[in-house]
Amino acid sequence: MAKNFCTRAENYSQWYNDIVKKADLAENSSVRGCMVIKPYGYAIWEKMQRQLDQMFKDTGHSNAYFPIFIPKSFFSREASHVEGFAKECAVVTHYRLKNDPNGGGVVVDPDAKLEEELIVRPTSETIIWDTYKNWIQSYRDLPILCNQWANVVRWEMRTRLFLRTAEFLWQEGHTAHATREEALEETDKMIHVYADFAEKHMAIPVVMGVKSPNERFGGAIDTYCIEALMQDGKALQAGTSHFLGQNFAKAFDVKFLNQQNEQEYVWATSWGVSTRLIGALIMTHSDDNGLVLPPVLAPIQVVIVPIYKSDEQRQQIADKADTLVQKLKALGISVKFDNDDTKRSGWKFNEYELKGVPVRVAIGPKDLENNEAEVARRDTMEKYNVSFDALVEHIQKLLEEIQQNLYNKALKFREEHTYKADTWDEFVDLLDNKPGFVYAHWDGTPETEEKIKDLCKATIRCIPFNNPKEEGKCILTGKPSHERVLFARAY
RNA sequence: CGGGGUGUGGCGCAGUUGGUAGCGCGCUACGUUCGGGACGUAGAGGCCGGAAGUUCGAGUCUUCUCACCCCGACCA
Structure with missing residues (x-):
């Protein structure tokens, strides 16, 4: 692939x-x-x-x-x-260039020094x-x-x-x-x-x-x-x-x-x-096949790829695609009909997958016969056929579904990678072996936070709003703490 | 600023003991193809990062320089 x-x-x-x-x-x-x-x-x-x-x-x-x-x-x-x-x-220290007296192009004019640097x-x-x-x-x-x-x-x-x-x-x-x-x-x-x-x-x-x-x-x-x-x-x-x-x-x-x-x-x-x-x-x-974009932010939400052998087929598909484009546009959906004859359909499939286009519609001769099109969704990589009559409505719903699915997937990932640590060893073990968000107690001092950062590169990402109160001991110093804070290694 | 690495067609790379530069992708033209990155044929494209040196001769050896990348310290 x-x-x-x-x-x-x-x-x-x-x-x-x-x-x-x-x-x-x-x-x-x-x-x-x-x-x-x-x-x-x-x-x-x-x-x-x-x-x-x-x-x-x-x-x-x-x-x-x-x-x-x-x-x-x-x-x-x-x-x-x-x-x-x-x-x-x-x-910015100077406001002018001049020709290099030694012939080396332009140089900063030393006489053009700013009174106050910017x-x-x-x-x-x-x-x-x-x-x-x-x-x-x-x-x-x-x-x-x-x-x-x-x-x-x-x-x-x-x-x-x-x-x-x-x-x-x-x-x-x-x-x-x-x-x-x-x-x-x-x-x-x-x-x-x-x-x-x-x-x-x-x-x-x-x-x-x-x-x-x-x-x-x-x-x-x-x-x-x-x-x-x-x-x-x-x-x-x-x-x-x-x-x-x-x-x-x-x-x-x-x-x-x-x-x-x-x-x-x-x-x-x-x-x-x-x-x-x-x-x-x-x-x-995104995944190992390339970019994955949520429909709301995707520059192209739907791409239509024609599959054809003859010019006649190409024309028939283009007619079909054009009406589809008009209907989708009328709903405010950004759609691209890629009728470029210099690229083959397989190449286009890969290209749009790489670019994270949420929905791909492929129309070939067989589809024309059956009055349907092949729909492929980028988030799950699923493919299936949908009849032309139901297509527009289907795509509209599908875009919403993909948006929701991406959020759910990301949320599930976060939940599965959010942990609690109560001891230092547990804390470091999590960061090294199961990286993610780690909720842990902290004594509230900048010195301790600094030390933790030096020791394991994790920083306090934030103290969440409405953070539940909980008595505990600081992960590093053992001093009393009344709430857990969110630690992680960060970008 | 430390530690490591790389500079060769647009991109990715090869280039032996020094002998005058090649491969893949891409690009151009034509033809055959077309339901998951097609194939054939013919082409175009390179003062080998820069400077100096050694040599009959340097992509290759020496010195100096410049640029970029990776790993640290700093950061949205």
Whole structure:
């Protein structure tokens, strides 16, 4: 079947890379650490964007755009924020090139040094709070609910397509509120939007929770997150929502006059998801035959492949296919009729399987005779015949069924790979031999979390919301603990 | 920044004791095919990562350099 294709069992990361390349999602560019997102991969991102954007609008947010460059001085205003990002910032120091006097092409003009260096945004809190300062005077100016779709740069040492690249695409929401309660509510609302998106659209079950101090965003009071479990048993952070308190308001002196005519610092949140979600999508659903896409996000939901010998047959099938295309399109289903004569049907079957198209319809001479078509679903690889009269309705239902099946499968996988550990040996044994989510007691100190990470590479992914209280002893130190937290090795 | 590796047609690779570059895939044309990646025939395509050196002669040997990949420390 699939040729030159690494299986998950053989080498998981090779399998991942193969999928990204062979499904034509993205490739490495000649710029170190940066990827080219190819049309098919970008189409998935566009579908995600469209959906998320609608969800942001529905919750009262508006899009805006802020500069890609941030003056260095802005960056140093919030101490833990700088600390979080300083090590991975790209910096612009000059604004002009000139011809190399030695004839070696162009060189940076040393006379064109910037007065103040500019940071290429790794995230936009600082430039946005510098801007919000001018937008806010009174409680009547609040809340501000902005989102921006943008690229950001984090100079990573080691990169992997979609999962970690030097430049990536994301959205970042930045909101300003009059009260602590309102900002907290916003933080909570947005992590729920992300969880909803992950589960309903990406068909990925997630655990929602709060980050431990070690894993918290630089400059945040609290970071909420959604965590997903990949097929190799590693966790992947799929989205974050931060309660920033008044940290940035204080750093940028953003105050408003409340109804009692008193000056108060503004309360803030920020939240984001990135193209990394495409990595999550791949590693949650795909199999050894290639990409598997949930119908809701698939650029092509249905592909129709004709099988023919003569031109006459080809024409007859095309007529049949065209009416099918019209009917499916009328239902809002994205369908492709691949009538390319330079590729054979077998080649197309493999190609669309590799690309994760949820439903394939094959129509050949025999089918014409019997007034039916062969339907193949990508998630289960099942094939069967359906009469033409029932086809449209069948496909519509099938797409919904596949979406649901993928979610159920992923949920089942997560449940089967979620464990409890009560002793250190048990904990390490699980991580090494049955990788997945491990619920274990922790004494609540950053030092212990750090030590656990050093010892076995596992980190606290989150402390789930509504976490059941349970008395126990810390897995490492034996100190008392009143709840289990979620551990895993993570991407 | 440590430790390991690789640079040769678009991609994946071979190239012996130094003798002037080959294979598979892909690509082009034509023909035969067409219900799970077809086959035949004929083609196109390469200053062998770069620089210097040894030599009558370097893909091959020496030195230097550059780039990329893998494993660590950092991270969404």
